[in-house]
Amino acid sequence: MIHRALPALRAAPVWIYVILIYGFIFLPVGVLVLFSFQGSRVPVPPFNGPSLQWYEAVFTDERMMDALTNSVIVALASSLVSVVLGFLAAYALARHRLPFARVLQGFLTAPLTVSYLIIAMGLLITFNQLGVPKSLLTVGIGHVVINLPLCFAIVYSQMGAHQANIERAARDLGAREWQVLALVTVPMMWPALFAGFFLSVTFSWDEFIIAFMVSRFEVTLPVEIWSMLRTGLNPKTNAVGSFVFLISVATVLLLDFVVFRRKKT
Amino acid sequence: MTDRPPRYLSARVRAWGLLLPAFLWTIAFFFAPLAIMGLYSLWQRVGTRLVSEISLQNYEKFFAKSFLFQSLVNSIEVTVMVTVISVLLAYPLAYILAERVPRRWQRLALILAILPFWTSYVVRSYSWLLVLSEGGILSNFLLDMGITEDPVSFANNRGATVVGFVHFFVMLLTLTIYANLVQLSPSYRKAAADLGAGPLRAFLHVTLPLTLPGIMVGAFLTFVLCIGDYITPQILGGSRELLLPQTIMMQIARRSDFPMASALAMILMAVVSLVYLACARWLKIDRV
Numbered sequence: 442m443i444h445r446a447l448p449a450l451r452a453a454p455v456w457i458y459v460i461l462i463y464g465f466i467f468l469p470v471g472v473l474v475l476f477s478f479q480g481s482r483v484p485v486p487p488f489n490g491p492s493l494q495w496y497e498a499v500f501t502d503e504r505m506m507d508a509l510t511n512s513v514i515v516a517l518a519s520s521l522v523s524v525v526l527g528f529l530a531a532y533a534l535a536r537h538r539l540p541f542a543r544v545l546q547g548f549l550t551a552p553l554t555v556s557y558l559i560i561a562m563g564l565l566i567t568f569n570q571l572g573v574p575k576s577l578l579t580v581g582i583g584h585v586v587i588n589l590p591l592c593f594a595i596v597y598s599q600m601g602a603h604q605a606n607i608e609r610a611a612r613d614l615g616a617r618e619w620q621v622l623a624l625v626t627v628p629m630m631w632p633a634l635f636a637g638f639f640l641s642v643t644f645s646w647d648e649f650i651i652a653f654m655v656s657r658f659e660v661t662l663p664v665e666i667w668s669m670l671r672t673g674l675n676p677k678t679n680a681v682g683s684f685v686f687l688i689s690v691a692t693v694l695l696l697d698f699v700v701f702r703r704k705k706t
Numbered sequence: 707m708t709d710r711p712p713r714y715l716s717a718r719v720r721a722w723g724l725l726l727p728a729f730l731w732t733i734a735f736f737f738a739p740l741a742i743m744g745l746y747s748l749w750q751r752v753g754t755r756l757v758s759e760i761s762l763q764n765y766e767k768f769f770a771k772s773f774l775f776q777s778l779v780n781s782i783e784v785t786v787m788v789t790v791i792s793v794l795l796a797y798p799l800a801y802i803l804a805e806r807v808p809r810r811w812q813r814l815a816l817i818l819a820i821l822p823f824w825t826s827y828v829v830r831s832y833s834w835l836l837v838l839s840e841g842g843i844l845s846n847f848l849l850d851m852g853i854t855e856d857p858v859s860f861a862n863n864r865g866a867t868v869v870g871f872v873h874f875f876v877m878l879l880t881l882t883i884y885a886n887l888v889q890l891s892p893s894y895r896k897a898a899a900d901l902g903a904g905p906l907r908a909f910l911h912v913t914l915p916l917t918l919p920g921i922m923v924g925a926f927l928t929f930v931l932c933i934g935d936y937i938t939p940q941i942l943g944g945s946r947e948l949l950l951p952q953t954i955m956m957q958i959a960r961r962s963d964f965p966m967a968s969a970l971a972m973i974l975m976a977v978v979s980l981v982y983l984a985c986a987r988w989l990k991i992d993r994v
Contacts, residue, residue, distance in 0.1 A: 455802055462799050463819065466877065469833030470822045472843055476836065484836055486846045530728035537721035549728060552736050554982070556934025558951050559971045563739030566746055566964055586735045589728060618720060647826040650936055654958075663828050670832060670941065674839065682829035689824040 470686070477679035484676045495680035505681065508665035511577055512646055515661055519584035520641035524634055526585070527592030532626060535600035536608070546597070550590040560586055561654040568655060575657040583651035588644055592637035599633035632700045639696040643689050747968035756965070764969035774953060778973065781950040784864060785933045788871040789925050795872065796879035797921070803880070804887035816884060820877045831941035834870045835861055838942070862944030870942045871932055878931075879924040886920025887913075926985045930978050950974055 476484035478491035499505055530549060534542055552560060564583050573579060604626070611625045612618075627634070649663040656664060662685060669678050748760045768774045799819065807815050822830065837843045840859035848854045860866055894916065898908035936951035943949065948956070950970065957967035 452806075455806060458798055459802055462795060462876070466819060466822055466873065468843075469830065469837055469873065470825060472836045473825070473829065473833040483841075485841045486843065526728040526731060529724040533721040533724035537718060539718070539721055539725070545725070545729070549732055552732065554930070554978075555736075555740075556930065556951075556974065556978070558934050558936055558954065559740075559743075559975060560736065562954070562958070562967060562971050563743045564735065565958075566968065567735075567739040567742050569964075570742065582735055585731060589731060593728065643824065649826075649828050663826055666826070666828050666832075670828070674836060674842075678829075678832060679836070682826070682832060685829060686825045689826070690821065693824055 473679050474683045474686070476676055477683040479676040479679070482676070484674050484679050495676040496684070498677050499681045499684065502677075505662075505665060508660050508662045511659050512662040515577055515581050515584060515652075516642045516645040519581040519645050520588060520638050522581075522585050523588035523592045523641045524596075524638045527589050527594075527637060528596050528627075528630070528634060530593050531597035531600060532622065535597060536605060549593050552586055553590045553594075557587065557648070557650045561651040564651070565654045575655050577656065577659045577661075579655040580652045580661060583655055584641075584645040584648060587648070587651070588641035591644070592641060595637040595640070596630060596633045599630060604629050636696060636700050639692055643692050646689065646692075647685075743968045744972060746965050747972045749965045751961075751963045751965050754962075764966050765973075767966070768969060768973065773948070774970070777948045777950045777953040778977070780864075780947055781933050782977070784867060784871070784939070784949060785929055788868055788875060788932050789928045791868070791872050792875040792879050792928055793921060793925055796876045796924070797883055797917075799876070800880045800883035800887055803884055812888075816881075819880055823874070823877045827937050828941070830874065831870050831938050834866065834873065834942055838866050838869070861942060862946070864943060864947060867939045867943035867949075870938045871935075874938075875924075875928045875932065878927060879921075882924035882927070883917060883920045886917045890916055922985055926981065929981055933977065934974060 475488060477495055478493070479495065480489040480492040533539070534546060539545065561583065564579070564586070567573075568575065568579055607629065608621050608625055611621045616625070647663060648661075649667065652661045653664050653667065660668075662681075666678065666681055666685070669675065669681070672678075747764055748762070750757045750759065750761065750763055803812055803815055803819070825833070835842070838860040839845075840857045840861075842859075842861075844860055845854075845857045849857065890913065894912050895908050898912045899905075903911065934951060936955055939949045939952055940955075943952075945952075951974070954967050954970045954974070957963045957970065
């Protein structure tokens with residue numbers, strides 16, 4: 442009996458540690474979501490809900506809804522551009538023997554190693570210098586800068602030799618180059634393209650510092666939330682924060698479900 | 707392989723054509739802005755005017771003015787603290803997930819461990835404000851337990867910044883270390899045990915060195931992301947003690963001194979590059 446109990450006893454600190462660290466990880470998120478249903482005006486204990494009034498406040502707030510629309514537009518458009526440019530570059534580098542291929546690869550992935558803050562500042566100074574007005578377009582340009590390397594890396598890593606053989610077969614059967622690309626390569630690379638696109642969407646959707654620095658009147662949702670923080674603790678911020686979280690998790694789950702389930706079968 | 711030379715040439719031209727859009731985008735919106743920023747850092751702002759004379763004045767000012775230099779020191783201190791604490795907290799979790807949790811539950815446990823990763827950056831720092839600020843969850847808990855008599859605030863200081871950062875980076879490091887641990891073959895440990903090493907010795911001399919690449923990749927990412935972040939210290943740290951990104955934003959927002967802000971950004975990049983060079987040895991092992 443003692444022999445059986447001993448391992449269990451020795452395992453106890455392990456599980457206590459697991460509970461504590463999961464508690465630490467989930468504490469702020471739990472508090473955020475819980476107090477988004479707060480009945481009174483401050484998101485601190487005691488909790489007197491549940492109430493949906495703050496969600497109502499968010500969805501009837503016109504500025505907030507404009508920011509939401511802007512975020513969706515920027516996320517979809519910049520991710521589409523990123524994945525198309527990333528795919529074309531990955532195809533060129535994986536299928537053709539270009540001189541300095543390693544250098545070009547490093548060149549395209551270089552933005553991954555620089556802080557968003559620095560990318561944002563560089564763009565801000567450049568746009569100012571050229572007299573380009575700050576707008577959603579400039580935010581989208583910035584988001585392509587951070588997401589293009591990601592899409593390129595994901596697609597490039599998935600371009601294997603067996604797909605090259607299938608492309609060659611298509612070419613031997615008389616397909617033109619654009620037909621090979623559109624009708625053979627794209628369908629084969631679909632999971633990687635999908636993964637690149639949706640990861641870019643979640644990154645762009647959450648991105649703050651670039652959107653903050655190179656936008657002016659039309660802002661994205663994180664920037665709008667940022668300006669709400671000036672009012673201090675506010676259940677409405679909880680509500681919009683929980684909503685943003687929900688969208689991100691849904692996107693990630695969709696990605697996981699579509700791409701990884703497909704791979705297994 | 708039956709391609710005749712002219713067709714081969716056109717294939718190569720076509721490849722360059724496919725590469726070109728991504729290439730031009732990266733030059734126009736990444737490398738060119740960095741170069742312009744580098745140039746700007748050598749200019750000065752005099753009054754409200756930009757003077758385009760090349761000099762190192764901004765960099766001299768950085769070392770001469772204590773509050774500018776101090777913000778770099780603060781940034782490095784906070785970042786090192788965050789990196790060390792995060793590794794110490796994440797390693798046991800990754801180890802337990804990889805070794806103690808049954809295989810079929812591992813995926814779910816890992817997804818749960820990194821779920822808050824997907825809250826937006828701004829919102830995550832705000833959530834910690836809900837926990838740490840006066841009247842918040844922690845203060846209330848202490849009041850209920852009778853440990854304090856009055857509401858206390860844990861926000862607006864370095865500790866709050868560190869907590870906010872550690873929360874994020876524990877998730878990141880758990881991922882990289884877990885990914886490293888599950889690749890290890892158990893036969894290494896068995897061999898160590900067969901050769902007479904106890905569990906502790908086997909861990910210290912076999913498992914730990916083999917997971918060093920995972921630790922280093924995660925620690926490097928932590929360092930880079932942490933030292934360049936403006937949001938967390940701005941929301942949680944208050945304004946009594948500034949970190950480098952906050953000082954950079956202050957130069958832009960309050961003083962619209964773009965040359966000085968550029969110089970500070972270049973210094974930030976230099977620090978990150980130095981750390982990269984220091985870690986490059988381990989970062990490469992992982993790639994091979």
